[in-house]
Amino acid sequence: MNKRTLMILLGFLVSVGLAVAEPVTLTLAYPTGDSKVEIMKQIVKEFEKQEKNQVKVNVIVVPVANPAAYWGSYFDKLQTMIAGGDAPDVVRVAIEGIQTFAARDLALPLNQYQKDDPQAVLNYADLAPKLQAPFEIGGKVYGYVWDWNNVVIHINTDMLKAAGLPFPGPNWTLEDFTKYAKAMTKTVNGQQVYGFAIPNYYFGTEGWLYANGAGILSDDMKKGALDTPEAKKIIQLFRDMIYVDKTAPVPNATTDAVNLLMTGKVAMIAAGRWPFGSYVANKFTSVGVQYIPLMKSPRTVVFGSGAFPVIKLTKHPKEAYRLSAFLSGAYSQKTGISIDSIPTRTSVMKEVLPTTPGKNWEIYGESAAFAKAVQSPPGYPEVASIFDRYTSSVYSNQLEVGAAMKSASEEITKVLANQ
Amino acid sequence: MNKKFSDAIAGYLFILPVLLLFIVLTLGPLVGTLLLSFSKFSLLSSSRWVGLSNFFNLFSDARMGVIYGNTLFFVFILVPLHVIVGLVLAVSVEGLTKGSAKYLFRTTFFFPVLATTASVAIAWGMMFDTSFGLINWFIGLIGAKAIPWLNSPVWVYVAVAIFSLWKFIGNSFIYFLVGLQSIPVELYEAAMLDGASPRQRFFRITLPMLSPTMFFVVVNLIIGAAQIFDEPYFLTAGGPGDSSRTVGLYIYETAFQYHNYSYGSAVALSLFLVILLVTLLQFKLQKKWVFYGN
Amino acid sequence: MATKSLEAKMLGKNVGRLFLQVFLILVGLLYFAPFLWMFSTSLRLAKDSFSLPPALFPTAFEIGNYFEVFNKVPFFSFFLNSFKVAVVVALGNVIFSSMAAYSFARIRFPGRNILFLVLLSGLMITNQVTAIPQFILMAKLHMIDNTWTLVLLWLVNPLGIFLIRQQMMAISDSYEEAALMDGANRWWIYSRIMVPMSVPAISVSTVLWFVANWNDFFRPLLFINTWENMTLPLGMTALTGAVGSGNYSAVLAGVMLSLLPCVVIYIFGQRYLLEGLSTGGLKQ
Incomplete structure (x- = not known):
């Protein structure tokens, strides 16, 4: 073989070798609010092992500075990265954002990849169907759900005992609730403690509205619906708890209800499973959960789920699909969601939920059957901001419920029409 | 080589770094804001020219009135407060303390200026x-x-004012302190010989001699108060409702949370014009009250 | 008679003086109290962070809160990033602002006065007015999420140029003339004569500019996208998000930690600042 042929052969071998050995690098973007960077890194390491190190995953944390406008800021950052040519391949997106992502054509439909490579999803049927549904829009699959959360009432059982009250049953009424709130509002050691902390955030309020057969938006998500009598009843209830019954403290932009429950300043809060991360970290065990009081039958519980859609602009769609699917798998769910949200796989839920250190944890698993997705249309950040503005005015006693909810609904309808 | 020519070259060379950066990063963007405010811009798709429609929206935006009202209110409340409190503290520290006590007081009032704004704002919240x-x-x-500090449209102003005075008084304080130190002692001595009372000395000597410093401080305070962002962002997030939402916050929200860069630019342009006008007014008025003599 | 009223006057004056001194001490304490509260609360157990009575003096000593801060967020990176940006920006001021100031003060070139006014008008062109186009420009240049972008945006300091120019204009011509006669070029005059003689103004503008940059929240908020590149103010909000739920003590521990560099900066900077202000002053 002459020298020239040898060089060509060598060059050929080298380039083939490089092509074969070159690992694909994917970027996974995660917002700061869920502080799970280390856990995510652990999970992706397992993925890299599964892919025999042919795929490397870089976890980047996107800072979201303003908790009041969480998803709006997060999506803006993601959009910037995309526009700046630094698009991540796979991003954590919750239900609040998937509609916006899909509407702006940023997410990659995964149907074909799933058909070609179904094993990657590892038992698709295990994903609770109601929870997966929000990520399948117009027949296109945009992601596989990983975690979910709902809204229930957390009760400080020490304060309950001190008031001599029994743990409430699942069918307790609004009257029962108000009675409990009043009984647990008192002065302790010269300090005022309250019965309930108003859920002054979109998700929490939606939970209460659903329980009363209402919603922040109309069912088709085209109009604001805060001015229906059922919706106004809830907002009025909250407002009166602050200013009439005085069983709730005035909420701020910076109020942290979980902290208030743990420190015994407030006896009940409305939250999902997320506080348990803080409870465990602070060794707080005197807590139990119960459904929001039954107002309309059948019971409806709000839920929000999250997944890891693939950005359409990714240069490695097949690998990104596999990562996205892996992240919703059993290993990922067991490792990442143990304590502060709820796994979406029925099998994992059965394993993980019993470890919840709170009384009546069963309702988390049960509620998957009658959960209704929180209304997150395209344009969610602006809608949520309108909601925040008007409810904060009501809870600061600056506006009447009726007038505020009417204006809020009108503004929301306008924003939705502009999408 | 012709001296004039070599001077011109040298002159431009020395200012080149600053000039280039200024054109690219300040003047350019100013023009950019102007252009953006006349268009509908999108980061990921194409943009188009829309003429004055952003400005029509600005004038018909029901929130704009409240937002500008808040901003101007902050300007008219915070600026005089900073000047008065800063002056009072400077005069007190200069006149009543000496040596290490003076050092201690200077530190106490100036240190908050250095403290990381984000951190202390969280704590004050x-x-x-x-x-x-x-x-x-x-x-x-x-x-x-x-008191519902952060929950009432009225008290919110007080809360922001208190925080602002605590955090930033060091700026005017330090300028006034130095200004006071540079007033020649002979002026006071001559006045005392003439039998002037402390009050007369203050109003006839101290204030006039401080007026250049005061002018400088006031102009800076107005520009700062007009674009106030950090304080409401951390303490109140603009609330309750819109009661503490300033133009600065609104620009951020519109452009970087709703991705409406064009409308945000229109609002930003309006802010610039307001600041420009007020500052020019200041310069015109300075002849009336600023004393530059010796 | 006259002596008595003089004594009375002196007494009145002294009482008044005492009154004012007490008042000053009270105000000073009010300014100091928040720091005390932050420190004491940062040492409390998380579940006690909001308990009343509030902590003015440390009664608990949960140092774990401080470790918690480093566990939850890359706090050291935040600090390093802030430091890197602020130091480079400060150096930039020393060099570029003084260069420009020299030119405006001492070199006659066409358009000098107009250019100076234009540069000064930059003071009115505020953050928010330029933020959006700057952002779009940086996005197109792929310079988002880059701490050097933060540096670039802070390299022009019109106020600094103004102050240094003031001082340079007050330096006597004779030095320059002597140097020129010895055949020195402009750069030599600038670096060996003008700069050393304007140290006060340069110090003042540098310290103030450093502090302003250190506290900058708005620009990092817009331009930084990932955790590793965050500066301290932005990092503080990440800390609140990561740890906030249920542990205000740790947040306040983070607050205290973020103040440590400020103390150091103050100790080093305040001498330059005050010396500089009194000599480099604000003489119009």
Whole structure:
């Protein structure tokens, strides 16, 4: 073989070798609010092992500075990265954002990849169907759900005992609730403690509205619906708890209800499973959960789920699909969601939920059957901001419920029409 | 080589770095804001020209009135407060303390300026909490009712003002302090010989001699107060409702949370024009009250 | 008679003086109290962070809160990033602002006065007015999420140029003339004569500019996208998000930690600042 042929052969071998050995690098973007960077890194390491190190995953944390406008800021950052040519391949997106992502054509439909490579999803049927549904829009699959959360009432059982009250049953009424709130509002050691902390955030309020057969938006998500009598009843209830019954403290932009429950300043809060991360970290065990009081039958519980859609602009769609699917798998769910949200796989839920250190944890698993997705249309950040503005005015006693909810609904309808 | 020519070259060379950066990063963007405000811009798709429609929206935006009202209110409240409190503190520290006590007071009043704004704002947010905050606890001790610092449209201004005075008074304080130190002692001595009272000395000597410093401080304070962002962002997030939302916050929200860069630019342009006008007014008025003599 | 009223006057004056001194001490304490509260609360157990009576003096000593801060967020990176940006920006001021100031003060070139006014008008062109186009420009240049972008945006300091120019204009011509006669070029005059003689103004503008940059929240908020590149102010909000739920003590520990560099900066900077202000002053 002459020298020239040898060089060509060598060059050929080298380039083939490089092509074969070159690992694909994917970027996974995660917002700061869920502080799970280390856990995510652990999970992706397992993925890299599964892919025999042919795929490397870089976890980047996107800072979201303003908790009041969480998803709006997060999506803006993601959009910037995309526009700046630094698009991540796979991003954590919750239900609040998937509609916006899909509407702006940023997410990659995964149907074909799933058909070609179904094993990657590892038992698709295990994903609770109601929870997966929000990520399948117009027949296109945009992601596989990983975690979910709902809204229930957390009760400080020490304060309950001190008031001599029994743990409430699942069918307790609004009257029962108000009675409990009043009984647990008192002065302790010269300090005022309250019965309930108003859920002054979109998700929490939606939970209460659903329980009363209402919603922040109309069912088709085209109009604001805060001015229906059922919706106004809830907002009025909250407002009166602050200013009439005085069983709730005035909420701020910076109020942290979980902290208030743990420190015994407030006896009940409305939250999902997320506080348990803080409870465990602070060794707080005197807590139990119960459904929001039954107002309309059948019971409806709000839920929000999250997944890891693939950005359409990714240069490695097949690998990104596999990562996205892996992240919703059993290993990922067991490792990442143990304590502060709820796994979406029925099998994992059965394993993980019993470890919840709170009384009546069963309702988390049960509620998957009658959960209704929180209304997150395209344009969610602006809608949520309108909601925040008007409810904060009501809870600061600056506006009447009726007038505020009417204006809020009108503004929301306008924003939705502009999408 | 012709001296004039070599001077011109040298002159431009020395200012080149600053000039280039200024054109690219300040003047350019100013023009950019102008252009953006006449268009509908999108980061990921194409943009188009829309003429004055952003400005029509600006004038018909129901929130704009409240937002500008808040901003101007902050300007008219915070600027005089900063000047007065800064002056009072400077005069007191200069006149009443010496040596290490002076050093201690200077540090106390100036240090908050250095402290990371984000950090202390978070802490003050906790202190202002209506039900569980430090400040209301003290108020409770003297028997008064808890004040809804961050929950009432009226008290919100007071809360922001208190925070602003605590955090930034060091700026005007330090300028006034130095200004006071540079007033020649002979002027005071001559006045005392003439039998002038402390009050007369203050109003006839101190204030006029400080007026250049005061002018400088006021102009800077107005520009700063007009674009106020950090304080409302951390303490109130603009609330309750829109009661503490300033133009600065609104620009950020519109452009970077709703991705409406064009409308945000229109609002930003309006802010620039307001600041420009007010500053030019200041310069015109300075002839009336600023004393540049010796 | 006259002596008595003079004594009375002196007494009145002294009482008044005492009154004012007490007042000053009270105000000073009010300014100091928040730091005390932050420190004491940062040492409390998380579940006690909001308990009343509030902590003015440390009664608990949970140092774990401080470790918690480093566990939850890359706090050291935040600090390093802030430091890197602020130091480079400060150096930039020393060099570029003084260069420009020299030119405006001492070199006659066409358009000098107009250019100076234009540069000064930059003071009115505020953050928010330029933020959006700057952002779009940086996005197109792929310079988002880059701490050097933060540096670039802070390299022009019109106020600094103004102050240094003031001082340079007050330096006597004779030095320059002597140097020129010895055949020195402009750069030599600038670096060996003008700069050393304007140290006060340069110090003042540098310290103030450093502090302003250190506290900058708005620009990092817009331009930084990932955790590793965050500066301290932005990092503080990440800390609140990561740890906030249920542990205000740790947040306040983070607050205290973020103040440590400020103390150091103050100790080093305040001498330059005050010396500089009194000599480099604000003489119009």
